[in-house]
Amino acid sequence: MSSKLALNVEYESDYRRIVVEQPYATVAIFKKAVRDEFSINHPFVLTYNGATLIEKHTLLDLGLDSRCDIRVRRKSVELSEATSTRDNNAHLSTNDIFLSYEWTHQKEVKLLKSHLERHQYTCWLDIEQMRGGASLYSSIDQGIREAKIFVCCINRKYAESDNCRRELNLATNLNKPIVPLLMEKLPSWPPQRIGPLLSEYLYIKFYGSSSGTDSVPWSEDKFNELLNVLTHILPQAI
Numbered sequence: 717m718s719s720k721l722a723l724n725v726e727y728e729s730d731y732r733r734i735v736v737e738q739p740y741a742t743v744a745i746f747k748k749a750v751r752d753e754f755s756i757n758h759p760f761v762l763t764y765n766g767a768t769l770i771e772k773h774t775l776l777d778l779g780l781d782s783r784c785d786i787r788v789r790r791k792s793v794e795l796s797e798a799t800s801t802r803d804n805n806a807h808l809s810t811n812d813i814f815l816s817y818e819w820t821h822q823k824e825v826k827l828l829k830s831h832l833e834r835h836q837y838t839c840w841l842d843i844e845q846m847r848g849g850a851s852l853y854s855s856i857d858q859g860i861r862e863a864k865i866f867v868c869c870i871n872r873k874y875a876e877s878d879n880c881r882r883e884l885n886l887a888t889n890l891n892k893p894i895v896p897l898l899m900e901k902l903p904s905w906p907p908q909r910i911g912p913l914l915s916e917y918l919y920i921k922f923y924g925s926s927s928g929t930d931s932v933p934w935s936e937d938k939f940n941e942l943l944n945v946l947t948h949i950l951p952q953a954i
Contacts, residue, residue, distance in 0.1 A: 721775060725762075727754045727788040736775070743778070744771035750788060759791035765909075767881040770888055773912050811840040812950060814863035814892075816883045818874045821899045824922075825869050827932050828897075835943060856883060865949055866892040870919065871899045875907040888913050893949045895942070897922040899933075920945070 722735045723746070734753050736746050747762055762769045764786055769778065780786075813832065817825045822843070829839045840859040856879075860866065866887035874880045887894055896919040898905075906914040920941050922934040932939075
């Protein structure tokens with residue numbers, strides 16, 4: 717296998733092919749090569765398929781190859797200042813849990829929120845938090861930043877969703893505690909495209925209820941497992 721990798725990079729409609737050493741080149745190292753190649757003098761992030769690439773991961777871990785198109789996205793000063801302000805006000809968190817999901821399982825996630833609230837957990841759920849005139853992305857961004865725990869409800873379509881990947885990327889970059897719930901059987905774990913983000917986590921199986929009379933798709937044992945995880949994390953996440 718070649719020790720070098722060439723990736724296509726787009727910056728302000730200028731496309732170039734940038735070469736880095738493999739197999740241990742991280743996104744941070746590649747980012748420096750991009751900065752030097754384009755002479756970029758402002759803060760920026762690298763994205764692929766709409767998802768931000770996390771600097772500590774290697775290009776090999778992310779499955780990037782010569783067919784991938786990487787884009788440069790500018791980070792404005794205003795955004796950096798707003799982010800800093802929100803981070804400094806983290807003690808004002810209004811929700812314990814941010815519920816991230818793909819809409820196929822919206823019904824189950826709404827049930828999950830209801831059950832968690834019975835145990836005194838407050839949850840952020842997009843369809844209940846959004847108001848008329850509100851910006852979708854800024855509301856989700858704020859919801860993730862202000863939550864103490866990020867619970868991602870994984871199904872086949874989750875990894876294919878640009879929005880879900882953005883949410884998971886942001887939670888990872890913010891070092892939020894992440895709890896993956898598996899909402900349906902998958903061919904393998906972790907799912908492709910988000911594998912590097914979830915490879916260190918064990919999922920909780922949240923489908924296949926053990927009781928035929930139960931109105932929820934998860935078993936009581938698995939819900940109690942989730943509660944135990946949340947109880948263990950939450951005191952450390954405040």
